[in-house]
Amino acid sequence: MSGADNVVWLGAPAFPEAARGALADTRLRANLRRATGTIRDKRLAVTAELEDWEELRETAAAVKRHTLRHLDHYLLRLEEAVTAAGGTVHWAADAAAANRIVTELVRATGEREVVKVKSMATQEIGLNEALADAGIRAYETDLAELIVQLGDDRPSHILVPAIHRGRSEIREIFRREMGEWGRPAPDTLTDDPRDLAEAARLHLREKFLRAKVAVSGANFAAADTGTVVVVESEGNGRMCLTLPETLITVMGIEKVLPAFADLDVFLQLLPRSSTGERMNPYTSLWTGVTDGDGPSSFHLVLLDNGRTATLADEVGRQALACIRCSACLNVCPVYERTGGHAYGSVYPGPIGAVLTPQLVGVENAASLPFASTLCGACYDACPVKIDIPEVLVHLRAEVVEAERRSRLLPTPEALAMKAASAVLSSPRRLAAVQRLAVLGARLLSRDGRIGALPGPFARWSGTRDTPVPPRESMRAWWRRTRTGTRDEGRTETEGKERR
């Protein structure tokens, strides 16, 4: 269990309920359809052109599996290497500890503001809020994170946090909010993407040039050299990572790689999977501190926050291999229609549905493992081959077991499942229920189909007709035509006797 953080948003409704509102939001649906469709096509084009794409995926999965198996070893090596290169390593068991460490480090510099590179780990721990409580202002410098921050909003996508916003909304936000935080947007601001980007550039330039402290996440860290890597597209990261005097990096412990050479594989997989680009625009790598070049003080905060517990789950631990590319979000038919906020977590989409319940405990995110049709598109898209459907059904079983333990009386669903299992455990009982179903269905049907029904059946029948089951089941037909007896399912061992 983690502390107070953003892994799950306090008071967020369960997925089905949150999804209902999202589905009715015409602008959101249009924004999502356009954005996910575009990224999806780009990704397909650039992954199809690599002959060794499958080998790259296999290799990446193997490296991640190996690293997670020896995580303790590689984390200590990383600490050694970072320290030797002049950095300082801090260990944070949970969000509260990480926030405390970062807050104290910023305080020690005497500064009251920091610039930030887009980072899931700091979103996860709610760092901006913790810094604000300590009187420190954190400025997001990634364009989409800036849109989210200025809009007092929440990210809805791992890579494109403002994917739910269209450009006219962004213009409104910039016009309204930029002046509150620094250089205002020009009065002549249009919703042309170039215009919006220019306004953000001027607004942010002021922050970059003034900042003495930067906070970042990390995409990778090489345990052998102590090199930390940030992959970004806008150059804002490069500014944050090189201009300020102090750099504080918060990194989930699962991000470590055994060796610098492993980047070879991951830097091919990540841009193609995330933005659909062959090569990433700004890849910043740094090893500790260097005199006269970049920050003179570097702190690496290694964050657990539920990861060790996740590592203990033999099936679920593969979720820790995630490199946060978002390919699974972009291909997910559920995410495409609901957007990220419905997941009520900083980690939305298919990867969120398997990661979030593990980080906070399944009972605190019980609807998420069910927020999938198990269509498998996410597994096919995942560059590190996380079998998301496998983890989803594994976590569903954990949710059901947790319910069984916490309740005196079984849920109606549990009773129905038990009854179904009893019926299906016996061909004789199945045949009897089939005969009942035919009778019941005939009572409810009109013109050979069953229309809208009240009560618990409405969820299905509200939008779908159901055919009336025919009088003769398959097993009854077989017995009548092939064995010359009409009394179906007489003995349970019949199947064995017949062979």
Place this chain on the structure above:
Amino acid sequence: MRIALFITCFNDTMFPRTGRAVTALLERLGHTVEFPQGQTCCGQMHFNTGYRPEALPLVRRFAEVFAGYDAVVAPSGSCAGMVRGHHRVVAAQYGDPALAEAVDRVVPTVYELSELLVDVLGVTDVGAYFPHRVTYHPTCHSLRMLRVGDRPLQLLRAVKGIDLVELPDAGSCCGFGGTFALKNADVSNAMLSDKMRHVQDTGAEFLCAGDNSCLAHIGGGLSRLRTGVGTLHLAEILAATEGHTR
């Protein structure tokens, strides 16, 4: 070849015509079909909804009932996928070595219909005749769990008289997802409406798929809106012959 038909509980009750079609088709191709009367269900609904202990007796029954055949055919991508993908998981989880062995023996003999026809029986032209406009929806578990690829389309293309039209965005899920359709009814409907639109855009008379559960979902919607588009299992088109068609 001695082939056991695993009809699946859903087809057994709701779509026995699919089972009769599989039987007619395989017998027409010269094979012996058997219907073990002890069969019930693969346990997919229980497993995928999180009720693993309840799935265990069904996994056990499947391994017992279908042991010893040359091949077992299921006219359902998701049920065949359940057996192939998850029966070992259930057997392993409940630590029963005898069951695990029985599952290991039966699993390699289980095929989805298009796999059996193309890979095992080596046939794509099954001598069918179906003079209608048809579009094909490759269900998720056939496509991404069993990886049947274009086998169903190979079979459909060889059908005499058929006007086979491509379904736009065919690979995206229809939104059924078993209990997903009940637990997340609104999202399921949002996905269904897109799938129905694509089906109608083709101008097809019939939507065909290898899984009647997905078809009941899409077809249920098509029926409610009185679109006039019918749904047919792949087996039913392949079983149709000149003089014996709709």
